[in-house]
Amino acid sequence: MTKKSLTFILAAVLLTCTVAAIQATSRRSLRGSGAPSPSSHADQSAVMRIDHVGISTADIGRSIHFYRDLLGMELVEEERIENTVECDNIFGLKNVKAKSAMLRLGAMQIELFEFERPRGQSPDPMQPVNNPRIYHICFEVTDVQKEYERLKAASVPFISAPQDFGIGKAVYGRDPDGNVVELLQWTKKRSDHD
Secondary structure, eight states, rough: OHHHHHHHHHHHHHHHHHHHHHHHHHHHHHHHHOOOOOOOOTTOOOOOOOOOOEEOSSSSHHHIIIIIIIIIEEEEEEEESSOHHHHHHHOOOOOEEEEEEEEEEEEEEEEEEEEEOOOOOEEEEEEEESSSOOOOEEEEEOOHHHHHHHHHHTTOSSSOOEEEEEEEEEEEEOOOTTTTEEEEEEEEOGGGGO
């Protein structure tokens, strides 16, 4: 990921926060000054940024291969967890035994967890993207067609071929656990689609 890609990701997060703040302000002004906005607490939040996204995986080695070897993320840390009160408490599980790995690409981090104990249920790896959940992670690329062909040759399943949306080209594929991964190539300058 280039510095330009990182800038875009940060700009997208800031844009999302700005839109949410504008919407909250609009809702307050529509209701009048007496009724607090449901998001007024968020306006005073000390939340600074998204640090990482956690993904539970059935096979951490397979997922590390996908995110590191195929998508170019850096493996920053690996850890084993077993019978720690803090982990049992935060996960809401008992007697947790797991392997974890943190991968980084620019400022984006993905934390992988393979729970050995207790094992989770395997969801449908081909569930449609309209099911409520986090439905994709987007990676900006310089040439979506080239990356699509490279990853397809490595047996990464794709929902379709790359699509051209005028301002950018994109394609959805799936990681080894069925999580949707978007490859996005902007074809117009950032200022052209703000």
